[in-house]
Amino acid sequence: xxxxxxxxxxxxxxxxxxxxxxxxxxxxxxxxxxxxxxxxxxxxxxxxxxxxxxxxxxxxxxxxxxxxxxxxxxxxxxxxxxxxxxxxxxxxxxxxxxxxxxxxxxxxxxxxxxxxxxxxxxxxxxxxxxxxxxxxxxxxxxxxxxxxxxxxxxxxxxxxxxxxxxxxxxxxxxxxxxxxxxxxxxxxxxxxxxxxxxxxxxxxxxxxxxxxxxxxxxxxxxxxxxxxxxxxxxxxxxxxxxxxxxxxxxxxxxxxxxxxxxxxxxxxxxxxxxxxxxxxxxxxxxxxxxxxxxxxxxxxxxxxxxxxxxxxxxxxxxxxxxxxxxxxxxxxxxxxxxxxxxxxxxxxxxxxxxxxxxxxxxxxxxxxxxxxxxxxxxxxxxxxxxxxxxxxxxxxxxxxxxxxxxxxxxxxxxxxxxxxxxxxxxxxxxxxxxxxxxxxxxxxxxxxxxxxxxxxxxxxxxxxxxxxxxxxxxxxxxxxxxxxxxxxxxxxxxxxx
Amino acid sequence: xxxxxxxxxxxxxxxxxxxxxxxxxxxxxxxxxxxxxxxxxxxxxxxxxxxxxxxxxxxxxxxxxxxxxxxxxxxxxxxxxxxxxxxxxxxxxxxxxxxxxxxxxxxxxxxxxxxxxxxxxxxxxxxxxxxxxxxxxxxxxxxxxxxxxxxxxxxxxxxxxxxxxxxxxxxxxxxxxxxxxxxxxxxxxxxxxxxxxxxxxxxxxxxxxxxxxxxxxxxxxxxxxxxxxxxxxxxxxxxxxxxxxxxxxxxxxxxxxxxxxxxxxxxxxxxxxxxxxxxxxxxxxxxxxxxxxxxxxxxxxxxxxxxxxxxxxxxxxxxxxxxxxxxxxxxxxxxxxxxxxxxxxxxxxxxxxxxxxxxxxxxxxxxxxxxxx
Numbered sequence: 001x002x003x004x005x006x007x008x009x010x011x012x013x014x015x016x017x018x019x020x021x022x023x024x025x026x027x028x029x030x031x032x033x034x035x036x037x038x039x040x041x042x043x044x045x046x047x048x049x050x051x052x053x054x055x056x057x058x059x060x061x062x063x064x065x066x067x068x069x070x071x072x073x074x075x076x077x078x079x080x081x082x083x084x085x086x087x088x089x090x091x092x093x094x095x096x097x098x099x100x101x102x103x104x105x106x107x108x109x110x111x112x113x114x115x116x117x118x119x120x121x122x123x124x125x126x127x128x129x130x131x132x133x134x135x136x137x138x139x140x141x142x143x144x145x146x147x148x149x150x151x152x153x154x155x156x157x158x159x160x161x162x163x164x165x166x167x168x169x170x171x172x173x174x175x176x177x178x179x180x181x182x183x184x185x186x187x188x189x190x191x192x193x194x195x196x197x198x199x200x201x202x203x204x205x206x207x208x209x210x211x212x213x214x215x216x217x218x219x220x221x222x223x224x225x226x227x228x229x230x231x232x233x234x235x236x237x238x239x240x241x242x243x244x245x246x247x248x249x250x251x252x253x254x255x256x257x258x259x260x261x262x263x264x265x266x267x268x269x270x271x272x273x274x275x276x277x278x279x280x281x282x283x284x285x286x287x288x289x290x291x292x293x294x295x296x297x298x299x300x301x302x303x304x305x306x307x308x309x310x311x312x313x314x315x316x317x318x319x320x321x322x323x324x325x326x327x328x329x330x331x332x333x334x335x336x337x338x339x340x341x342x343x344x345x346x347x348x349x350x351x352x353x354x355x356x357x358x359x360x361x362x363x364x365x366x367x368x369x370x371x372x373x374x375x376x377x378x379x380x381x382x383x384x385x386x387x388x389x390x391x392x393x394x395x396x397x398x399x400x401x402x403x404x405x406x407x408x409x410x411x412x413x414x415x416x417x418x419x420x421x422x423x424x425x426x427x428x429x430x431x432x433x434x435x436x437x438x439x440x441x442x443x444x445x446x447x448x449x450x451x452x453x454x455x456x457x458x459x460x461x462x463x464x465x466x467x468x469x470x471x472x473x474x475x476x477x478x479x480x481x482x483x484x485x486x487x488x489x490x491x492x493x494x495x496x497x
Numbered sequence: 498x499x500x501x502x503x504x505x506x507x508x509x510x511x512x513x514x515x516x517x518x519x520x521x522x523x524x525x526x527x528x529x530x531x532x533x534x535x536x537x538x539x540x541x542x543x544x545x546x547x548x549x550x551x552x553x554x555x556x557x558x559x560x561x562x563x564x565x566x567x568x569x570x571x572x573x574x575x576x577x578x579x580x581x582x583x584x585x586x587x588x589x590x591x592x593x594x595x596x597x598x599x600x601x602x603x604x605x606x607x608x609x610x611x612x613x614x615x616x617x618x619x620x621x622x623x624x625x626x627x628x629x630x631x632x633x634x635x636x637x638x639x640x641x642x643x644x645x646x647x648x649x650x651x652x653x654x655x656x657x658x659x660x661x662x663x664x665x666x667x668x669x670x671x672x673x674x675x676x677x678x679x680x681x682x683x684x685x686x687x688x689x690x691x692x693x694x695x696x697x698x699x700x701x702x703x704x705x706x707x708x709x710x711x712x713x714x715x716x717x718x719x720x721x722x723x724x725x726x727x728x729x730x731x732x733x734x735x736x737x738x739x740x741x742x743x744x745x746x747x748x749x750x751x752x753x754x755x756x757x758x759x760x761x762x763x764x765x766x767x768x769x770x771x772x773x774x775x776x777x778x779x780x781x782x783x784x785x786x787x788x789x790x791x792x793x794x795x796x797x798x799x800x801x802x803x804x805x806x807x808x809x810x811x812x813x814x815x816x817x818x819x820x821x822x823x824x825x826x827x828x829x830x831x832x833x834x835x836x837x838x839x840x841x842x843x844x845x846x847x848x849x850x851x852x853x854x855x856x857x858x859x860x861x862x863x864x865x866x867x868x869x870x
Contacts, residue, residue: 088516090795394809396784411799414766420794426809429781433810439796439803 034289035490037259040124040229044148046105049232051098053077056202059104063171063205066178076191076201083195089329089358090387090419096300101265103203105230106150121145121152125225142167144224146237149205156220165249166211167222170238173209180211184242188271188308188335196267197304200236204269207237212247212278221250221477226266228257228288228299234265241271243278245311250281252480255324257289261297263326268303276311276338281319283476284332285484288324290491295354295383298326305332309341312367316342319475321484322349322357323491331389333362336370336398343372346472348484350491351384351416360390360422365401365431374405377469380416381492387419394431401431409439410468412461412492462489502529506616506645506673517701517730520757520789524697524726528671531641536606536613538566542637546605549635549665554850555601560591562604565617565644574600578625590620593658597628599848604632604646606670608639616645624653631851632662636670641696648676652684654708660688661846665858666695668723675701682708682737689846690717690729691855693862698727706733706740713742718842720862721754721786728757735763739770747842748779749835750786751864761793762803769800777807780838782864812838828864836860 047058056077060070085096109118125145142156144167151169160167166177174181191201208224228235243249257264266288272280282305291298301324307316318332334343345361363372378386386409394401409418420437442464450460466473466485473481503514503525518525540563550561557576561568567581567589574581578594593600606615621630636642652658666672672695680686692698704713719727733742742762750756762773779788792805812834820830839859846852 087512409794409796411796411801414799416799417795417797419796420805421791422793422807423789423791424807424809425787425789426779426781427784427787429784429786429811431781431809433808435792435805435807437792437794437805439794439801441799441801 034259036256037289039258040120042120043108044105044230045108046102046230049100049102051103055103059203065174069174073202076198079192080198080202083198085195091327091356091358101234102232104205105148105233107147121147142220142222144169144208146206146224146226148228148230148233151206163216163219164213165216165218168209170207170209184240184273188273188306189269189304194304196302197269200267200269204236204238207239210241212243212249214244215246218249221252223252226255228264231260237268239270241280242273243280245276248279252477253284256287257299259289263298263300265300270305272307272316274309274311274314274316277313278311279315281317283480284320285480286322286324287487290324290355291326293353301325301328303330305330308335309338312338312340314338314341317344319346323487326355328357328359331360331362335364337366339367340369341367345374346475347376348469348472349386350379350488351386352381352491354383356385358387358389360388362391363403365394365398369400370398372403375471376407377472378409378418379465380418381412383415385417389421391423392433393425394428396427398428399430401428403433405435407437411441465492499526499529521728528697531612533612533614533643536564536609536615536642538564540564540607542607546637550603550633558599559601564607565615588618588620593623593625593628595625597625599629601631604634606636606642606644608637608642612641614643618647620649622651623656623658625656627657629659634664634672636666638667638669641669643671645673650676650678652680652686654682654684657685659847661851662690663855664698665693668696668725670695671697673699678704680706680708680711683710684708685712687714687845692719692727693858694725701730703732706735707737709737709739711740715744716842716845717746718839719756720749720859721756722751722862724753726755730759732761735768735771736765737768741772744775745842746777747839748788750788751782753785756788758790763795764798764801766797769798771801773803775805779809780811780835781809832863835863
């Protein structure tokens with residue numbers, strides 16, 4: 001048990017009155033299991049639970065890292081020791097026992113190429129619908145698959161290398177492109193940035209590394225699929241994406257984990273760097289195990305994601321669909337340093353049962369004529385608590401900065417909560433910052449209209465929710481949009497009362 | 498130092514303060530460098546200060562406090578259905594009777610030879626079906642004065658109160674006001690706050706809507722310049738069904754001023770039928786000024802309408818162009834637009850004379866047209 005769910009509410013059976021309309025169908029939907037909740041029975045080697053300098057050195061050593069990397073990790077670890085866990089989020093969270101987590105776990109067999117990957121692993125990804133082998137060609141998406149602490153395979157590396165794109169696991173990048181890693185690692189999210197980022201910097205195990213050289217438009221979408229399999233572990237991955245002058249890339253991220261009664265910690269760091277005229281689109285469909293309907297188990301998803309528009313006219317777009325995790329706590333952010341740079345954030349966060357989310361974004365306007373747009377849709381059902389927290393900061397020199405934030409919440413049921421905490425800090429008189437937020441429920445009128453057209457209650461709900469989220473879904477690559485819509489339907493079924 | 502001062506003033510514990518004082522930390526730190534002596538309740542002051550509050554229309558309806566202490570010689574409630582309990586415990590209680598009408602409540606901050614400080618507590622009980630409370634804060638330039646005023650305001654069922662609050666302070670006066678308001682069933686409060694000047698002005702307005710169908714309308718405007726610093730903290734809690742709040746605040750910061758606006762609305766579980774709305778618009782007039790705004794919604798019920806909006810920007814260029822095309826000089830056009838922007842928040846004041854008085858005070862704080870004296 002890594003995390004004590006001391007503050008979690010006592011399980012209460014779902015009230016009988018909460019289910020109206022076609023009871024049998026709704027109840028069937030309610031009892032539907034989390035699709036990705038299976039465990040792959042594979043031999044793995046793990047570090048024993050516990051965290052000290054020895055653990056940090058052991059991780060570094062197992063990954064065959066150079067001395068500078070080990071020192072970088074130790075520096076982060078020593079800094080982490082001086083920090084206290086943040087308390088400000090609107091989350092009910094028991095204390096985390098960092099000594100009970102195993103910080104490194106990997107399948108025993110280390111494949112040299114995709115062809116050597118354990119069939120069981122391939123099967124896992126197959127079951128999850130992630131194209132890792134021949135099918136990958138048809139899908140046209142390059143995938144890096146991260147299983148517990150290590151990357152088990154990256155597809156299309158050759159094809160990408162032909163145009164100069166580097167897409168590889170972080171461990172591999174540290175070995176083969178140390179100069180790039182040294183130059184950019186920690187340059188957006190420094191080691192001591194925050195409590196969980198410091199922890200990640202000390203113990204990160206793997207993740208993806210993407211480098212798009214000057215002028216290259218990445219010929220295919222890149223994708224990483226994160227899977228937590230082993231129990232009593234955490235996943236601490238680190239992703240670094242660099243787009244040089246005029247480069248562009250679209251990157252997708254998906255994640256799942258088995259169903260367990262323990263809470264597992266996922267503390268990742270994602271850094272994006274966009275130079276002049278570069279563009280990075282980062283899309284996430286987060287489907288970590290959310291815990292059961294009584295709030296037992298589930299992933300704690302505490303992630304630091306930040307992109308820096310370092311160059312003029314650069315652009316970073318974050319799109320996230322957060323349906324999983326017991327607790328989601330993250331703020332994908334943009335530092336708009338380059339003149340005329342653009343940051344966007346599109347988010348759908350859904351909390352059902354006892355899920356909690358405190359998520360949003362930060363847009364830091366530093367350069368002139370920088371623009372940012374935030375669209376956040378929160379959906380709360382059951383006992384879910386959904387918080388939007390965002391910061392829009394306009395620094396003194398950001399003449400002509402422009403921000404628009406729209407933040408809508410939808411409440412489904414009496415016991416859930418929807419909260420909005422936007423922070424707006426403006427130091428430039430030539431900036432325009434606007435924030436709007438609304439909170440509403442699915443109105444009886446909307447339901448009546450749909451029902452009178454012969455649409456079943458749950459279909460009507462999913463239709464209305466889909467409409468509510470449309471603005472965000474259309475920012476997602478097509479396959480992801482379809483998956484996101486499906487996920488939302490599954491997560492919401494049985495929510496209407 | 499700053500922590501010690503906040504402790505002395507009773508400004509919550511460290512965790513609460515970390516959030517609610519986050520933007521005023523430097524201002525309170527600077528204040529805490531001063532060595533405050535207790536302010537004299539019997540301080541004498543001269544005519545110009547007196548003229549600020551001796552309004553002919555409120556003669557016979559006025560209550561004056563000097564540095565937090567009631568000044569009977571300056572007070573006269575003969576025309577108002579109101580009574581005041583003399584403060585032996587340090588808490589002054591004002592009761593507004595059924596036919597109270599308008600009551601002018603003045604706090605005068607009179608500087609001493611060195612930095613001084615006062616602290617007072619005022620309880621206001623309103624049973625009137627219709628009453629108007631004009632809370633007026635004035636001060637004179639000189640050595641620093643720091644005032645801390647706790648105001649308790651309780652509205653009985655079906656009581657209606659118009660609360661007009663005008664704080665027009667010099668750059669050496671600091672004022673921390675903490676108002677705790679409770680609204681009983683079908684009570685209605687319409688408050689209009691004008692926050693002008695001050696070295697540090699902090700206004701905490703906590704309203705608990707406890708009764709069904711109670712209604713709060715909060716209007717406010719802050720106009721700051723120089724190095725003035727204002728920190729507005731609204732926290733509205735809906736704890737009863739079918740209650741409503743409608744909040745509209747406007748802000749202007751010029752020169753090196755700093756303004757902070759927090760507008761929090763909480764809908765407690767079970768407070769279905771709540772209708773909450775907040776709008777906060779701000780104009781920055783100088784590259785050295787800063788405005789931080791933070792509207793917040795915390796919603797725990799689903800039969801709720803809640804919305805908020807906040808903006809920080811500048812004067813509408815098109816409106817400016819329109820006025821200039823009509824032959825109005827740039828500076829005058831600017832001033833006109835900012836004055837109109839502020840007037841929106843003052844429009845709710847029923848008493849025309851009072852409204853015009855406050856509008857004039859706001860206008861006096863706006864940047865003067867070029868060439869004007």
